[in-house]
Amino acid sequence: xxxxxxxxxxxxxxxxxxxxxxxxxxxxxxxxxxxxxxxxxxxxxxxxxxxxxxxxxxxxxxxxxxxxxxxxxxxxx
Numbered sequence: 001x002x003x004x005x006x007x008x009x010x011x012x013x014x015x016x017x018x019x020x021x022x023x024x025x026x027x028x029x030x031x032x033x034x035x036x037x038x039x040x041x042x043x044x045x046x047x048x049x050x051x052x053x054x055x056x057x058x059x060x061x062x063x064x065x066x067x068x069x070x071x072x073x074x075x076x077x
Contacts, residue, residue: 003070010066013059018042020056024063030074036060 001009013021018039026043027035036057037050052060 001069006066006070010062013062015063018045020052020059021063021066024060024065025067025071026063028064028067028073029071034061034064 010021015021018041020036020038022043023038024034024036027033035050036052037048038052038056038060039045039048
């Protein structure tokens, strides 16, 4: 899949900071294992939500997968 095709498929996900798609892509970026969650008030603000709907889990994994294929990784060097 090309970058353009992937971006078009992901347009329906809410990419707000702290939401499932964002958290999935961040976990991938920092080399963390998959752990579907989100913060409804923004990253690390308010309660960490781990009881997700199927749509939220899908968004989390989409963010993780997207970063794995097209994103970057944090360098700790």
